[in-house]
Amino acid sequence: MLHVIVTMRIREGRMPEFLAACEALRPLVLAEPGCHAYDYTRDQASPFDPQQPVDPDRITLLERWASLDALKAHLASPHMRAAGPRMQELRASVELRLTESIF
DSSP: OEEEEEEEEEOTTOHHHHHHHHHHHHHHHHTSTTEEEEEEEEOOOOSOSSOOOOOTTEEEEEEEESOHHHHHHHHHSHHHHHHHHHHHHHEEEEEEEEEEOOO
8 A cells, every 4th residue: 555645835825725626636536546545634733742833834635545556547647637737836835755554
């Protein structure tokens, strides 16, 4: 199982537009073969150490894919290709990590 962790900082004042775009995109992605999860999350304050400070402009996308082929097909899908430029316009930065389940 592959896990994709995408950390994004959204441009100031653009969060409502970003969340609307994500809400429209999410069901299309969840319907793709091999997609097990596609969850947008935001920072939550906690009493646990160490935690980075809460950033209201940070969104973390947590994805789970059955295989690298499924992930590649996702990235090449028409809805992802169409959403790419719009998402790029709304984000100030993006970091991606790909991990693999061990157990």
